[in-house]
Amino acid sequence: MNSEKLDKISAMSYSLFQTAxxxxxxxxxxxxxxxxxxxxxxxxxxDGMGKIIFSTxxxxxxxxxxxxxxxxxxxxxxxxxxxxxxxxxxxxxxFDIKRMLGELIIK
Numbered sequence: 001m002n003s004e005k006l007d008k009i010s011a012m013s014y015s016l017f018q019t020a021x022x023x024x025x026x027x028x029x030x031x032x033x034x035x036x037x038x039x040x041x042x043x044x045x046x047d048g049m050g051k052i053i054f055s056t057x058x059x060x061x062x063x064x065x066x067x068x069x070x071x072x073x074x075x076x077x078x079x080x081x082x083x084x085x086x087x088x089x090x091x092x093x094x095f096d097i098k099r100m101l102g103e104l105i106i107k
Contacts, residue, residue: 041060042057047072049083056072
């Protein structure tokens with residue numbers, strides 16, 4: 001995926017999440033935590049993680065939507081924990097990104 005397309009998807013994801021939050025707040029005084037976009041050939045998941053959002057696109061080929069919806073919250077929770085752990089580290093020499101990302105590999 002080229003950087004221009006990635007920038008467009010990132011902007012769309014952020015705008016969609018912000019709009020969903022505004023609508024949810026106006027209608028029910030609540031916040032949107034997760035958004036599932038069902039496109040022609042893909043599922044687009046957007047998950048709020050505090051001040052940031054996690055956005056991923058998964059092809060529909062043989063994927064089970066229920067299973068994906070169970071796995072992604074656990075995955076984003078782990079990513080959020082890693083971000084918190086990384087933000088606590090003061091010295092860049094002790095920051096082991098390979099070890100941290102190695103825990104995210106799903107087989």
